[in-house]
Amino acid sequence: MYLETISDDQATGRIAEIYASQRARMGFVMAASRCFTARPDLLPIYNDFIDQVRADFSLSTRDWRLITLIAAKHVPSTYCSYVYGKQLVEDFGSKEAILAVHRNFRDAGLSPRDVAMLAYAEKVARNASAITEADIGRLRRVGFTDCNIADIALCAAFRCFVARFFDAVGAGPEATFIDDDEDFRAALTVGKSY
Template identity: 65%
Template sequence: MFLQTIAEDEAKGRVAEIYSAQRAQSGMVMEAIRCFTARPDLLPAYMDFVMQARGNFSLSQRDWRIITFIAARDIPSTYCSHVYGRQLIDELGSRAAVLAVQRDHRNAGLSERDVAMLDYAEKITRDASRITIDDIGRLRDAGFSDTQICDIALCASFRSFVSRFFDAVGAVPEDAFLDSDEEFRTAMTVGKPI
């Protein structure tokens, strides 16, 4: 981390509560959390937003992860690619399936629904100014409601913000997210080297 942040043993108030909850949930306080404490007032606001966005997400947790993974590839975010790539191994069935999605989600054996969702997420991440009503029509044709389309846009756009912030302040993936398979680890390193 490039910036001075609040250490666990120095955390107080809401920051201490957030750190404690994350340690209980994942066994660590991720740099993705700690980096916000260079401005301690932002961590609670960030966590409140994340809890609201994810807690009321109209799609599945798998959808959140795969949208995030595609966005991370195109940002490019090594941190988020490692974190979400590891999480998707079980959900997609194998490292090979995750790598296939990363290489080309259109030819990775995903459903038409997934491809439409990821096409939209990809376009948002690469250049949201190119989104047209036709893109929204394709999503509606694939069965997505306007609330779900909003959530896809929110997820991809949110990842574009936080992943760039993580890189800008020097957050790096924790060892727990670095896969033991060298090919997979190399493929997840899409941006900043580890």
């Protein structure tokens, strides 16, 4: 971390609560959370926002992870690619399946629904100003509601924001997210190397 942040022994109030909750859930406090304490007022805002977005997310956890993986690739964010790539192995059952999606989701055996979702997320991450009503029409034709489409856009755009912030302040992946498989790790190293 490039910036001074609030350590566990310095944490009080809401920050201490957020740290304790994350430690209970994961066994550690992620740099992705800790980095927001360089401005102490931000962590509770960030935490409440992401909790609310995820609580009301109209798609599956798998969809959240897929959208994030594709958006992270184009930021480019190695940290987010490592975290979500590793989580997706649980959803897909193999690292090879994740690497196929990461390389070219259009040719990875995904459903037309997943391909449309990821094509839209990719466009949000690369250049949202290029999105047209035709892009929305493609999503509706494969069954997405307007609420679903808003959630895809929110998930991809949110990843662009936070991933850039993480890199800018030096938040990097925890050891648990750094895969022992060198080929898998290398493929997901899209930005900074760790």
